[in-house]
Amino acid sequence: MYRQIIRFFLICLAGLIVVSPFASHAEDNTARITIISVYDNYQVNPRLDTAWGFACVIKMPAETLLFDTGGNPETLLSNMRKMDIPPESIDKVVISHIHGDHLGGLGGFLDRNPDVTVFIPQSLPDSTRDMISRKGAEFIDISSEREISASVYTTGELYGPPEEQSLVIDAQKGLIVITGCAHPGIVDIVKKAREFLKKNEVYLVMGGFHHPPVSVVKKFREIGVEKVAPSHCTGDRVRNAFASAYKEDFIEYGVGRTITQSIFYKIVKP
Ligand SMILES: [Fe+2]
Incomplete structure (x- = not known):
């Protein structure tokens, strides 16, 4: 009887080690990062609107980011709902550039969750800063490269026109660049991403x-x-052209697509 009870507890303990993210971090020093498309003119999941x-x-272990906000808040929020992502779960928003198909959903999103920091290109007009402040959110102007969250960086504002920032994730298999x-x-x-993170591998x-x-x-291959x-x-x-050249390394990306990768887990000491 006692032996059975001990066995039962040992099985439970083993289960905890397998499912607990903290246990897995401690073992292999990595964590999962998930990128979910919630707004795009290409569609992968027919339940979502294009x-x-x-x-x-x-999505990262400690924080969740929203990169760009699409053209309108209704589509953005509806797609997020269908993907089980509550607006309140977002901690930080990064806006790539001024165009309406990236910035248009921001105001409506902030109506649902003003408790975020918005990282905007420095070149954006004051009307954007005023709107963010009016909604009750914080903003940070971005001019050069910097860390946004653990393992996630911005390239800083690069000239187009218009000026635009892109995200770079320092993943275990190499860099992930999101534009x-x-x-x-x-x-x-x-x-630029390779240069400032001093890494050549682009995953x-x-x-x-x-x-x-x-x-x-061809340039991508080079x-x-x-x-x-x-x-x-x-x-x-x-x-x-990418699909036929890259074959299985071409990912059909569009609204509803989820990409999961490992990042090195940084232990933050109090
Ligand atoms: Fe665009």
């Missing part, structure tokens, strides 16, 4: 590539981009 624009949610529209040039953004480049010439596929997930303003011709 509209011209871009937004994705980045809203890539007005400063997708290849230059990737090079994935995803988001809007701003309809580059088809030769971008700089060693392992996987691609182009969407939004990339253009069908270039997207198809």
